[in-house]
Amino acid sequence: MIKVMIVDDEPKLRQGLQTLIPWESLGLTVTATAANGEEAIEVIDKEPPDILVVDIRMPLMDGLQLIQYLTSNGLQSQFIILSGYADFEYAKQAIKYGAAGYLLKPVDIKEMTSTLKRVCERIEEERLQRGKRQNNVVNREWCLHSLLIPQDTNEASTKLKTLAIEAELLWSSYEVVAVFPRNTDRGRIDALHQLASTLKTAIEGIGMGVVTVISPYIVLLLNKPLRGMQQRQKLYEKIQYALNVRFVAATGGAVSVPDEISNSYSKAQKCIKQAFFSEKGRLLGPDIPSSLLPDSSPVSGTSTEEMMEGFIYRIYYSLDAGHPSMILPLLKEAAAYFLNQEREENFVKESFFYLSNAVIHKLTAGSPKKFNRTEEVSRFLKEIFEFEYLTELLEETHRFLQSLAEYSVPEGKEKEVKIMINVIHKHYADNLKLETLAGMLNYSTAYLGQVFKNKTGEYFNTYLDKVRIQNAKKLLEQGMKVYEVAERVGYTNVNYFHSKFKKYVGRSPSDFKIHN
Structure with a gap:
């Protein structure tokens, strides 16, 4: 049954239409009524009708405003306008918004019935044509998806060639480009299809290939290989213009036969998954380096x-x-x-x-x-x-x-040594190494060690030990235990701390603690 909704602010007219029109014999059923446009929208959101019989003059939202709102939001219903005024301007606007009929009040039952029959015929014809189109699209989509998804059978090559012929996709070459839209509702397949429809115009409209959706990707099967970075960048910009959303796109490279299409698609997917390590604003591909960073050799034996x-x-x-x-x-x-x-x-x-x-x-x-x-x-x-x-x-x-950096860098010839001394006094308890400071200051370890010795008269490790022991003495005087002091000033081995303390103080930490 074809569903009808009546929208009119006159209760008697709504009731009269439901009673006087032979809805069932016309293959129709009145599923809802509403007194104005706003009330109608609430009902339509839950159950869209096939036909709306709409009054022009209504409070809150009139009939033309309602039709304009519904059509701009994608509702594909048929509209029949009712008006108590023989106003041609209303008729022109009704036609502009795609109204299937325009009737004057009081409604003539025969004229209304005749209009409904005509609208029903239009709906049935559209359904028939839509069904044919969908059937052809589904068959082609199924063939296309079969070409993109790897096949396990031994007869895959022959089977895929047959599918390509059936889908009119038997070309001399192929190249798959996968597009991954960012910041879209990835869980909604209809959101992907909506984006894909804009790409269909850009790609299929100029004969470059075909477009389909395999969630979470929009997939382009091109009928000619992309040659060089210029063609790749041109396609990337075409996709960017059509989608107008942030996305990542990658090619899987050109192939020559149908049974290699799935390989190209797999490579494109892999490139997209590694997009984080690639350059922004370009079409990715298996032959493009994944990182813009210089190589660095891992330190062997280091976790x-x-x-x-x-x-x-x-x-x-x-x-x-x-x-x-x-x-x-x-x-x-x-x-x-x-x-x-x-x-x-x-x-x-x-x-x-x-x-x-x-x-x-x-x-x-x-x-x-x-x-x-x-x-x-x-x-x-x-x-x-x-x-x-x-x-x-x-x-x-x-x-x-x-x-967060402090920009108070010491000036003069001795600035490196001043930085080192500053670091030692601030961070003596850490695992300080001359190699770390050399890397930080961009000098070799041997050179920086010699500069430090020349300026301070001490080797780096000796200077560090003395600073640690000086601070250890203060902590021991405060009553801390020896092993606690050792850890606090940067020695993980208590015995090693004992030997260092005795070397620079002349007695053991315990003896120092007792007599101070």
Whole structure:
């Protein structure tokens, strides 16, 4: 049965139409009535009718406003306009909005019945044509999906060639481009189809190939290979213009026979999954390097945990010593390390969250008043997981960490030594190494060690030991236990602490504690 809704502010007319028109014999049924346009919209949202009989003059929202609203929101119903005024302007507007009939009040039953019959015939014809179109589309879509999805049978080559012929897709070459829309309702297949429909015009309309949807991708099967970066970029811009949403797109490369189409599609999917490590604003592909970062050889025998601790301390010392220019190179080095380890996007983001949080914590713990930026820090750490490209993550992490840096870098020839001394006195309890400071200051370890010895008269490790022992004496005088003092000043081995303390003080820590 074809569903009808009557919208009129006159209760008698609504009742009269329901009673006087032979709805059932016409293959119709009145499913709802409404007194105005706003009331009608509430009902239509729940159960859209096939035909709306609508009065022109109604309070709140008149008939023409209702029709305009419904058609602009995609409702494909037939409209019959009722009017108590022989106003040609209303008739023109009704025709403009696609009204199937325009009747004057009081309604003539024969004329109304005749109009309804004509509208019913139109609906049935449209349903028939739509069914034929959908049947052809479904068959072609099924063939296309079969070509894109790998086949396991031994007869795959012959079968796929037959499918290509049936779907009129037997071409001399193929290239699959997968498009992944970002920030759309990925769970809704209709959202993907809506975006795909705009691409159909851009691609199918000029004979470049065909477009389909395999959630969560919009898939383009091109009938000619993309040759060179210029053609790839041109297609990327065409997709960008058609979709007008943020997306990632990748090609799986050109193939020559139907049974290789699925391979091209698989490669395109793989490229999209690695898009985080690629360049923004371009069509990705299997022959395009996945990373813009320079190579970095992993340190053999070093665990990921040890590498992370090393990066944390090097970045922290660089910031704390007023040497922020080293931050971006260190971040790139960390990223390159993870890439060489073939880590996935989530692992890299989690690692940068951990690294950034640890550095920020050390800085804020050291200067709580100066770094009173809790909300800003929280927002930045949350955004780490929202970056779509590694380059964006590096740039923003660099910017944020650099904003925390102290820019009071010592001047003059001895600035490197002053930085080292400052770091030692601030961080003597940490696992300080000359190699770490050399990397931070961009000098070789041997050269920096010699500069330090020439300026201070002490080797780096000797100077560090003396600072630690000096602070250990203060803690022992406060009554702390020997093993606690050892840990507090940076010695993990108590016996080693004993030997160092006795070397520089002349007696054991216990003896010093008793007599002071």
